[in-house]
Amino acid sequence: MFISFYNSPLGVLRIMVKESYVTEIHFCTDDELKDSMVTTGFHPLLQQCTEQLIEYFQGARRIFEFPVHQSGTPFQQSVWGELTGIPFGKTISYMNLARKLGDPKVIRAAAATNGRNKIAIVVPCHRVIGSNREMVGYAGGIWRKKWLLQHEQKIANGVQTLF
Structure with missing residues (x-):
C-alpha cells in the first residue's frame, strides 16, 4: 500500500493506492494528521491522482481518469x-x-x-x-x-x- 497527502483548499487529503487502484481519498482530521502523516514511497497513481485533484480544484477538470476500487457488497x-x-x-x-x-x-x-x-x-x-x-x-x-x-x-x- 502506498500513501501520500495533498493539502487541498478544503484541508489535507490522504490518498491511498493498493496495487493498481486508488482505494482511498479521505479528508483527514487534526487527530489523524498528528498520528499518521507519513508517506510511503512513490507510486505513479499517487502522482496522477494528486495532479488530477489539483486540476479539479483549479476548475480545469470535471472527470477523473485513474482506476479506483473499494471493497463492498x-x-x-x-x-x-x-x-x-x-x-x-x-x-x-x-x-x-x-x-x-x-x-x-x-x-x-x-x-x-x-x-x-x-x-x-x-x-x-x-x-x-x-x-x-x-x-x-x-x-x-x-x-x-x-x-x-x-x-x-x-x-x-x-x-x-x-x-
Missing part, C-alpha cells in the same frame, strides 16, 4: 457506481438515488452506503442531497459538501461577476 458497488454517474455540477436526492437503484425502499441503505464511500470527490457522494434540497450527511463535513457543490456549480455554469 454488490449493493454497495451498485450505489457507488450510480454516484459516478451523477454529472459534474448536478445533484440528486437520496430518494432519486434509491429509485435509480430500482427500489425506493432502499433509501436508508443507499444513504448508509453513500456515507461509507472511501473515495471522496472522485466517487462524488457530495452530489447527493436531501429531498428538500438540504445539505445532509457528508463524512467530510457539511461545510465541505457545500463548498464542493458551489465550486462545481461555478465551473459548470460559468463564474459571473457584476463588474
Whole structure:
C-alpha cells in the first residue's frame, strides 16, 4: 500500500493506492494528521491522482481518469457506481438515488452506503442531497459538501461577476 497527502483548499487529503487502484481519498482530521502523516514511497497513481485533484480544484477538470476500487457488497458497488454517474455540477436526492437503484425502499441503505464511500470527490457522494434540497450527511463535513457543490456549480455554469 502506498500513501501520500495533498493539502487541498478544503484541508489535507490522504490518498491511498493498493496495487493498481486508488482505494482511498479521505479528508483527514487534526487527530489523524498528528498520528499518521507519513508517506510511503512513490507510486505513479499517487502522482496522477494528486495532479488530477489539483486540476479539479483549479476548475480545469470535471472527470477523473485513474482506476479506483473499494471493497463492498454488490449493493454497495451498485450505489457507488450510480454516484459516478451523477454529472459534474448536478445533484440528486437520496430518494432519486434509491429509485435509480430500482427500489425506493432502499433509501436508508443507499444513504448508509453513500456515507461509507472511501473515495471522496472522485466517487462524488457530495452530489447527493436531501429531498428538500438540504445539505445532509457528508463524512467530510457539511461545510465541505457545500463548498464542493458551489465550486462545481461555478465551473459548470460559468463564474459571473457584476463588474
